[in-house]
Amino acid sequence: MLPTVIRRAPAAMASVRPVLVVAGIGNATGTGGATARLFAKHGYRVALVARNADHLNNAAAEINNSGGEAAAFPVKSYTYPEINALFKAIRAHNWPSQAKAEIRVALWNASHGVWKNFLDVTEEDVRDSVEGNIVGPFAFSREAILAFKENELDDRGRRGTLLFTGATASIRGNVVTSAFAAGKHALRALSQSLAKEFGKQNIHVAHAIIDGGILTDRSLSRHEGDAQKEYKNNLDIRLSPESIAESYLYLTNQDRSAWTWELDLRPAHEKW
Numbered sequence: 001m002l003p004t005v006i007r008r009a010p011a012a013m014a015s016v017r018p019v020l021v022v023a024g025i026g027n028a029t030g031t032g033g034a035t036a037r038l039f040a041k042h043g044y045r046v047a048l049v050a051r052n053a054d055h056l057n058n059a060a061a062e063i064n065n066s067g068g069e070a071a072a073f074p075v076k077s078y079t080y081p082e083i084n085a086l087f088k089a090i091r092a093h094n095w096p097s098q099a100k101a102e103i104r105v106a107l108w109n110a111s112h113g114v115w116k117n118f119l120d121v122t123e124e125d126v127r128d129s130v131e132g133n134i135v136g137p138f139a140f141s142r143e144a145i146l147a148f149k150e151n152e153l154d155d156r157g158r159r160g161t162l163l164f165t166g167a168t169a170s171i172r173g174n175v176v177t178s179a180f181a182a183g184k185h186a187l188r189a190l191s192q193s194l195a196k197e198f199g200k201q202n203i204h205v206a207h208a209i210i211d212g213g214i215l216t217d218r219s220l221s222r223h224e225g226d227a228q229k230e231y232k233n234n235l236d237i238r239l240s241p242e243s244i245a246e247s248y249l250y251l252t253n254q255d256r257s258a259w260t261w262e263l264d265l266r267p268a269h270e271k272w
């Protein structure tokens with residue numbers, strides 16, 4: 001007798017290479033860039049989204065040249081109409097390997113940071129934090145979820161995975177973070193609400209609290225001399241973007257019976 005357990009073929013994944021959309025790439029030296037590279041290595045086509053077109057095109061070309069498939073989608077801002085047009089463009093994109101695209105994973109990594117004492121925070125700072133940390137991700141989530149709803153279940157029983165990059169400020173306010181933490185708390189609340197509402201539709205939503213400094217060109221430039229060497233080489237005091245990306249891939253690969261909504265990541269020696 002043949003065994004009666006039939007492993008269902010990963011129908012959707014086998015015929016159409018999935019697309020990862022990453023919003024918030026900066027100059028691709030941080031979390032967004034590392035995630036795009038890692039997913040590209042794992043067979044995803046990557047749609048790179050940011051406001052600086054030059055950085056985006058460089059990052060897309062680099063992924064392309066190392067055997068991946070990437071396309072750059074610059075946006076002027078993260079408003080509802082811009083993000084609606086963005087997802088239309090991603091869906092219509094003619095990927096060289098195969099035109100048909102299925103958006104399976106979306107990462108919101110864009111962020112608007114404000115680090116000021118409360119009495120120095122201006123109305124503009126507050127509005128920018130609300131735009132960057134609340135309105136933008138609401139619009140992005142809406143379009144990602146609408147795209148996922150069109151997908152068949154994949155081999156792990158999912159239609160799609162929506163990931164959010166959080167920060168220490170997602171769960172803790174502090175002396176210079178009133179405007180930033182208010183935005184990051186809201187982003188976490190959004191992700192939790194979406195996890196509850198769309199889990200039932202087989203859409204996985206997860207939030208990652210990055211509780212420590214991340215090694216990027218920018219953070220490295222804030223250190224000098226020996227301190228810079230230490231920050232670069234000491235795995236105990238900062239997070240590597242590549243390691244965060246590994247966690248995002250892990251979240252994306254979870255099957256429906258044991259989904260993580262939230263994880264937190266910090267270097268071993270973080271003094272929290």
Ligand SMILES: *[C@@H]1O[C@H](CO)[C@@H](O)[C@H](O)[C@H]1NC(C)=O
Pocket residue numbers: 057060061062064070071072096
């Ligand atoms: C990536 O490579 C494809 C050909 O495989 C090309 O059509 C596309 O323009 C390239 N994109 C970038 C940003 O280099």
Ligand SMILES: *[C@@H]1O[C@H](CO)[C@@H](O)[C@H](O)[C@H]1NC(C)=O
Pocket residue numbers: 024025026027030031032109110111112165166167210214
């Ligand atoms: C991506 O997320 C990290 C962690 O919150 C943040 O430091 C970085 O600025 C984000 N990238 C962009 C382009 O906003």
Ligand SMILES: *[C@@H]1O[C@H](CO)[C@@H](O)[C@H](O)[C@H]1NC(C)=O
Pocket residue numbers: 027029217218221
């Ligand atoms: C990325 O941007 C930072 C400043 O935010 C800069 O220090 C660094 O040199 C840039 N790296 C690349 C590869 O463009």
